Each structure stands twice: as structure tokens, then as C-alpha cells.
Amino acid sequence: MRTFIILLLILVSYLTQAQELNCQVQVVSQQIQGTNKLVFETLQKSLYEFMNNTKWTKHIFSNDERIDCNIMINLTEFDGTSKFAGTIQVQTRRPVYSTNYFSTLLNYKGNAGEFQFEYYEGEALEFNETTHTSNLVSVMSYWAYIAIGLDYDAFSMQGGTQFFTKAQTIVSNAQSAREPGWKPYENDKNKYWIVEYLLDDVYSPIRRCSYRFHRLGLDAMTERIDGGRAEIAESLRLLQKAHRNKPSSPLMNMFLTAKSDEIVKIFSESFASEKAKVFNIMVEIDPANISKYETLKK
Numbered sequence: 001m002r003t004f005i006i007l008l009l010i011l012v013s014y015l016t017q018a019q020e021l022n023c024q025v026q027v028v029s030q031q032i033q034g035t036n037k038l039v040f041e042t043l044q045k046s047l048y049e050f051m052n053n054t055k056w057t058k059h060i061f062s063n064d065e066r067i068d069c070n071i072m073i074n075l076t077e078f079d080g081t082s083k084f085a086g087t088i089q090v091q092t093r094r095p096v097y098s099t100n101y102f103s104t105l106l107n108y109k110g111n112a113g114e115f116q117f118e119y120y121e122g123e124a125l126e127f128n129e130t131t132h133t134s135n136l137v138s139v140m141s142y143w144a145y146i147a148i149g150l151d152y153d154a155f156s157m158q159g160g161t162q163f164f165t166k167a168q169t170i171v172s173n174a175q176s177a178r179e180p181g182w183k184p185y186e187n188d189k190n191k192y193w194i195v196e197y198l199l200d201d202v203y204s205p206i207r208r209c210s211y212r213f214h215r216l217g218l219d220a221m222t223e224r225i226d227g228g229r230a231e232i233a234e235s236l237r238l239l240q241k242a243h244r245n246k247p248s249s250p251l252m253n254m255f256l257t258a259k260s261d262e263i264v265k266i267f268s269e270s271f272a273s274e275k276a277k278v279f280n281i282m283v284e285i286d287p288a289n290i291s292k293y294e295t296l297k298k
Helices: 002-016 038-053 135-155 161-173 191-199 201-220 225-245 250-267 272-285 287-297
Strands: 021-028 067-078 083-095 102-109 115-118
Touching: 021 038, 021 135, 038 067, 038 135, 067 135, 083 135, 102 135, 102 201, 102 250, 115 135, 135 161, 135 191, 135 201, 161 191, 191 201, 191 250, 201 225, 201 250, 225 250, 225 272, 250 272, 250 287, 272 287
Parallel strands: 021 067
Antiparallel strands: 067 083, 083 102, 083 115
């Protein structure tokens, strides 16, 4: 009987373990006319299973620890057989301690037509860490590791480094790929540069800000609102430091795209001197959105 109970507990433990991602995938194909829509449904299902069933790390996750992310692929071209092109949008979020609130970590939208890949209906998608075999698999795997890395950064100081390094390996393996998005000379905002910036010490203040903003700030606000908010205000000084070192970096823009509205919301109920401090920081590092931060002066 004791052996049976132990085996039952092991089985329950195994069943409650989950993969790292809770990833919703949407494939949009409205711009493509006159073709069999079943291939798009199959693609969406294959990508959903690939993202959620692949074991991306050696760590054990419970169901409620899985990392929430949403990926939308908007297809604009299809040759009717296997070649696709379009854009990809990736959003990830993180829960805030003892609340039902989720804080956005990433809201990325790629350039039009940059996401190009081949996919045959029913094709098995498998990730290989050592080689680039499919642009579709490499792109999805890259964003899986970026999502995991950003989540780890938000829970521990620069905790995502090992996952960003894996994303960088995917980039290295894809340097001979004919599809765009991997090479340094294409533009300074593609997959190559995003992970380069994430691993560059010059931009480490942005990653350190993420930890202080989320773990020491948002997570603390359920018990001490003023203290947690003050920590977030101080974390923004790290963004200011990064901006002064490298103004208008793509990594800064990526952070602000995800967080600017939330920053305004957090400090809208703050006291005047703290609002003024945050306002001065934000208009310096994000002058294009000065009208957004004007509400902090009220």
C-alpha cells in the first residue's frame, strides 16, 4: 500500500509538471485569397504544439508558473504550396505577486514581409540546438528563448542570460539562411541585434531595471504601495543611465513599447514630487511620447 501511494504521488507530480510556455498562437490569413484555408489552420495547430510541448530548459515548471505569451503571424503571401511571408508579433507578460494583474514584458512587431518561411502541411516541427534546418522553427525557437529570458530577468537580476545566449546561438546557426532577419548588416532592429544588445554590458542597466521594476517594485506594491512605487521610480534611473550611454537604442525602444503606458498608470496616483521626477526621466529617454507623460504633471 505504501509503495502504491508513493507511485501515485510521483505520477501526480509528473502530471502537474508543465513545459515552460503557455503560448497562444494565431495565424491570420485574411490578405490571402483563393486558397485552401486548411493549411493555415494546420500551421497554427503545429506552431501551438511546437511552442507548448517543446522542453526549452532543464527547469521544472508547474502549470501556474508557465510563461504567458501570444504570437500572431499575419500572412501576406503564400505560393499555394509551401512558401509563406508576413509579419510576426510577439507579446509576453508576467504575473504580479498576490494579484490578478499581469505586467507586459515584450510587445514586439516585426517588419512587413520579413518573416519568410517554408512549411508543408502536416510537417513535423523539431528544434535542433546545433543547426538551422528551418526558418520557421528557428524564428519560433528564438522568440521562445527571448520570452523565457525576459521572464527570468524580471524575477532575478539578469537571470535570463543563459536563455539569451541560446537565442544568440540560434542566430549564429542561421547566418547562412537565405531568409532575412538574421544578419547584422540588414538593419539594427532585427533578431541579430536584439539579442546582441541584450547580452551587451553597455545595455545591462535596462535589464537591471526590469528586475527592480518588477520584482522589487510591482511585487512589493500589494503590501506597501508607496515603497514599491518608489522602487520603480528609482529603477527608471537605470533607463536614464542607459539612454545617456547609448541614446535611442532599439533595446530601450523595445522596453518602452512594453512599459510606457504602465509607467503612466503606476504614477498617476503618486505624489507631486515623485510624479515630477518620473516625468523628467521619461521625457528625456522617450521624447517622442512626451504627450503621454504630460498626464503626470496634473
